[in-house]
Amino acid sequence: MLNVTPDSFSDGGRWLDPVAALDHARQMIAEGADVIDVGGESTRPGAVAVDTAEEKRRVLPVIEALAPEATVSIDTRKAEVAEAAVAAGARIINDPSATLWPVAAAAGCGWVAMHMPADPSVMQLHATYDDVVTEVLDYVVARAAKAAAAGVEQIWIDPGIGFGKTARHNLELLKHLDRFVASGYPVMVGTSRKGFLGSLTLRGKQPGEPGGDPRPTGDRLEESVATSTWALLQGADMVRVHDVRPAAMAAALTERRPTLTGEQR
Numbered sequence: 001m002l003n004v005t006p007d008s009f010s011d012g013g014r015w016l017d018p019v020a021a022l023d024h025a026r027q028m029i030a031e032g033a034d035v036i037d038v039g040g041e042s043t044r045p046g047a048v049a050v051d052t053a054e055e056k057r058r059v060l061p062v063i064e065a066l067a068p069e070a071t072v073s074i075d076t077r078k079a080e081v082a083e084a085a086v087a088a089g090a091r092i093i094n095d096p097s098a099t100l101w102p103v104a105a106a107a108g109c110g111w112v113a114m115h116m117p118a119d120p121s122v123m124q125l126h127a128t129y130d131d132v133v134t135e136v137l138d139y140v141v142a143r144a145a146k147a148a149a150a151g152v153e154q155i156w157i158d159p160g161i162g163f164g165k166t167a168r169h170n171l172e173l174l175k176h177l178d179r180f181v182a183s184g185y186p187v188m189v190g191t192s193r194k195g196f197l198g199s200l201t202l203r204g205k206q207p208g209e210p211g212g213d214p215r216p217t218g219d220r221l222e223e224s225v226a227t228s229t230w231a232l233l234q235g236a237d238m239v240r241v242h243d244v245r246p247a248a249m250a251a252a253l254t255e256r257r258p259t260l261t262g263e264q265r
């Protein structure tokens with residue numbers, strides 16, 4: 001993904017300059033990315049909403065430049081930004097609000113229905129579920145059904161890992177991704193560099209051993225690759241990552257797995 005934001009949790013400020021953003025996008029494509037997800041508003045826990053004009057100013061030049069050479073998705077919660085992004089060449093609306101299916105239907109583009117229980121500024125206060133897997137699954141499937149009824153042809157459902165969820169909720173959702181896959185909708189998953197990964201393997205400790213420091217945002221590569229690979233093995237259709245090369249290499253291995261022979265082992 002390409003965050004054209006000053007405040008994204010792991011790469012905020014790095015790709016604000018459109019030239020740097022394009023270079024980075026081209027590098028991700030060379031490393032194996034199939035879709036570049038462009039976002040101009042951070043949705044990290046506690047993030048403050050960005051004004052529509054500012055969000056458009058951040059994303060549109062990048063989308064216009066990138067669309068002729070790559071499949072671009074726009075990561076936004078605002079209809080006006082989604083419409084402008086599609087007009088600039090984006091082919092998928094990646095929608096953390098799961099409300100923009102009418103825009104996708106009118107534009108004839110793909111749409112991602114992600115689960116987020118409340119606005120990012122307060123969503124961690126809403127991390128309460130009786131049965132997180134069933135509740136999140138029912139929510140995204142209901143939104144996907146509305147989109148399908150409205151005529152959206154390409155729909156993904158996404159459990160929204162880290163959005164209004166505790167580490168335990170995130171792990172439950174990953175453990176039961178097969179139930180999302182069984183819905184019949186293609187599944188998208190984003191775990192990359194997220195906070196809950198930092199506490200899974202603690203620095204200076206063996207996995208599972210208590211104590212130690214949570215790993216910082218920039219030091220969660222192994223956990224990110226492991227969980228994106230897990231998602232693909234469970235049948236996810238698309239994974240959203242920062243570090244494309246290792247994720248793509250691991251994804252290629254999951255595809256080759258059934259054909260490994262004794263000699264190759």
Ligand code: HH2
Binds near residue numbers: 003042075240
């Ligand atoms: N996660 C983030 C943003 N958009 N979209 C989907 N469909 N699924 C996700 O899991 C997802 C998403 C958060 O990651 P990032 O873009 O790196 O951070 P920020 O929101 O701080 O820009």
